[in-house]
Amino acid sequence: MTSGRTVAGGDAAATILAAAEACFERFGIAKTTMEDVARAADLSRATVYRHFSDRDSLIMASVVRRSRMNHDAARSYIRNWPVFADRVVEGICYDVKRGRRDPMMHMLVSPEQMTLSTQLLWQSGAAVDLTHELWGPILIEAQQLGELRKDVDVRLLSEWIAELEIMFISQTDGSDEAMDRFRTKLRAFLVPALLPADG
Structure with a gap:
């Protein structure tokens, strides 16, 4: 004891x-x-x-703490990109690179921890909540400025961003080549879905 x-x-x-x-x-x-x-x-x-x-509440507290520790730096980095499309693409890539460097996040999204990750991050809603804390203000501002389509559900978009980030953290080796390919996909498929018809 x-x-x-x-x-x-x-x-x-x-x-x-x-x-x-x-x-x-x-x-x-x-x-x-x-x-x-x-x-x-x-x-x-x-x-x-x-x-x-219990152990799950301890794991969750660690995930929340580590995520929020980075929010200010991430938000500042994202806002430094003057063009909305760049803010989205480079912001998501920033989150992916940070997630791959964070040993806790890397362990959580590994195949060995997939059941635990699903329970803690997805069923609890924590992954979406934390992503929305970071991205929500940025996306709402873009919507108000006419950079993001008015009919986009910002929280649902935060959920999609969370899914993309966790998928790529778990599946890529983090090399420059892999990140460039990810950028290409984001620009080809995500960005056009977000821009107004006259954007």
């Missing part, structure tokens, strides 16, 4: 998340137990369970 130390509330949650992510990298997401996390954090299991009810 893990006895552990005492840590203040907010500090404990951050400590637990850091320990969990280290365990995910060391043991894999599916094989990491709450006991592993408690031991790595040097906290009691009771303290871990006080902050996170």
Whole structure:
């Protein structure tokens, strides 16, 4: 049994998340137990369970934290592209490259974790929610400026973007050639579906 130390509330949650992510990298997401996390954090299991009810909630908290940490930088990068088509294409590519570099995201979308990924990211709606947090304001602004078709459901578009990003994170090697091919597909098939008839 893990006895552990005492840590203040907010500090404990951050400590637990850091320990969990280290365990995910060391043991894999599916094989990491709450006991592993408690031991790595040097906290009691009771303290871990006080902050996170089960392993799935701990995984989800990690995904949400890591995603939101990047939102400001991603939004700034996307807004730097003056043309709407470029914002969409380069923004999605930015997310894909970041996702491939993030060990947690890369593990979650691997074939070994597909069942867990489906449950946590898709059935819960978290993947769409997080994508919409990033893209929603950008797409709404584009719609108001007449760059994006008025009849496009922005949340549904965020869902499509989430699906494209996760598919490509899981299926590509991340090479320059693969990213260029992905850009070509986005410009050929996604962008024309978004532009107004007179765009």
